[in-house]
Amino acid sequence: MLISSTAARVAGFFAASFVPSSVALAYFPVFLAGRGLSGAEIGILTALPMILRVTTASLLGLFADRLGDRRRALVLYAFLSLAGVAALWPATGFGTLLLATLATWAFWNGITPVSDAVAVSVARRGEGVYGRMRVWGSISFVVTNLWVGGIVAASGSEVVLRLLTIGMLMQFAAAFLVPSDRTAGEPARAPATPTREILCDLVADRRLAALAIGSALLQATHAMLYTFASLYWGTLGFSGSQVGVLWSTGVIGEILLFAFSGLALRAVGARGLMALGAAGAVARWLLFPLIGASMPLWVAFQGLHALTFAAVHLATIQLITATVDDRRAATVQGMLASLNGLAMATAMVASGPLYAAWGGRAFWAMAVVAAAGTAMVTIGLARPVPRPGR
Incomplete structure (x- = not known):
């Protein structure tokens, strides 16, 4: 197309x-x-x-x-x-x-x-x-x-x-090249306190609330990676250029999934992508301290970033933001960004003392967070998510 x-x-x-x-x-x-x-x-x-x-x-x-x-x-x-x-x-x-x-x-x-x-x-x-x-x-x-x-x-x-x-x-x-929204100029239907209403809607609908919290927890598991992965790979004897390759490999996996997102969504759907991302997160952080110093194995292993980040992100976009009326899409996106930021900041603060105490084994703590996120999204996926206009 x-x-x-x-x-x-x-x-x-x-x-x-x-x-x-x-x-x-x-x-x-x-x-x-x-x-x-x-x-x-x-x-x-x-x-x-x-x-x-x-x-x-x-x-x-x-x-x-x-x-x-x-x-x-x-x-x-x-x-x-x-x-x-x-x-x-x-x-x-x-x-x-x-x-x-x-x-x-x-x-x-x-x-x-x-x-x-x-x-x-x-x-x-x-x-x-x-x-x-x-x-x-x-x-x-x-x-x-x-x-x-x-x-x-x-x-x-x-x-x-x-x-x-x-x-x-x-x-x-x-920014000037971005197309104007087709709803521009239409009368706003938002109430006086739209943020509170949307938040109440999200909390009241346990499926959507569970998906939002679960998605935030799954994304927060990358806190240890972003903060200490380079240091950890250095302790395994990898050079700066090798560490750069490992970072690039993870992002390449993300790029490939985004590029073929239409095919992926047709194959397994948004619910399937979320399930794969959650399972991939638990597996990734459980195995992270056990890989050893094999560069080829690490290159292949970093491909899991396509699941733990990109799949969860795509599924969240499809399952949550696409269920909300278009005029409130940016409001919900902002709320999700705040929730993700809170979860990520909390995980980053905890990562420091955990890594100082356990070294590479601290990544197992991210597996625990991933398991909690998996439990939440499982609750959210138990029933079909409502469509816009709910």
């Missing part, structure tokens, strides 16, 4: 928006260290985006839905994020860098839930496949990470800010 121009424009925005995300995730701490911050101060500033996601993503999604045209929200959030990055340029001490970081991520955290809502809306209208649009974000992330690594190594920490600014400019420009 040929990709529609609408889907291509959304895919283009995903690609552009993941450029600054890749730069910030991997190299923002390098920039902060270059500005003279201590390890404790760097830890605070790198945790700040996660805290903001928990507290602001729901509100940003709600505001996007109330605007009526979510493209306008993306343009606004991209502009304000760019303005925040501009404030990083003159910042030097911890206080000014703290304020500039707050200004940057306060609205940047609204980009992902709103762009996901736009993509779901496009898929709902039959103008594209969500996974085929979202895959360009993952591709962009990998390409940017490989490209930026060499530049930072050759040019030093200050180049990170220049690259982040370029990425933000690309994101801002691409």
Whole structure:
């Protein structure tokens, strides 16, 4: 099936928006260290985006839905994020860098839930496949990470800010290409407190609540991976380039599942994808400390990232956000982002002392979290999930 121009424009925005995300995730701490911050101060500033996601993503999604045209929200959030990055340029001490970081991520955290809502809306209208649009974000992330690594190594920490600014400019420009929502200009039917109503709906429907909580727990199991996998692979004797290959292999698996998401959904359905992702998470973290130092085995094993991240993400999009009226899609996406952020932040905080005490065996704790997530999604999958208009 040929990709529609609408889907291509959304895919283009995903690609552009993941450029600054890749730069910030991997190299923002390098920039902060270059500005003279201590390890404790760097830890605070790198945790700040996660805290903001928990507290602001729901509100940003709600505001996007109330605007009526979510493209306008993306343009606004991209502009304000760019303005925040501009404030990083003159910042030097911890206080000014703290304020500039707050200004940057306060609205940047609204980009992902709103762009996901736009993509779901496009898929709902039959103008594209969500996974085929979202895959360009993952591709962009990998390409940017490989490209930026060499530049930072050759040019030093200050180049990170220049690259982040370029990425933000690309994101801002691409936001204008996102198609307007077809519901734009229609009268809003949201009540005075829509967030509370949607949250009450989600909690009241045990199936949807269980799926949302289970999905958040399954995604939170990656906290130990993101924080300590590189250190753990180093203890096994792998070089920096080998560690890079292992990270890339995991993302390649994610890319492949997104690219063939339509085929996967036709084959096993969203419920099947969720079940595979949950089972894969339990198996992945149980086996993680037992693999040993075999590079070929690790390369194959990292392919499970396609299940533990991509399959769970795709299934969540299909089973939860696609059941909600389109005018509230960004609100629900924001709520899910906040829930995921809370679960991930909690798991990251716990990962430090667990890894310090147990080393590689600490990944078994993530298997316990995965088992809890599996139990929750099993409850959610026990009955069919309602369709939009419920």
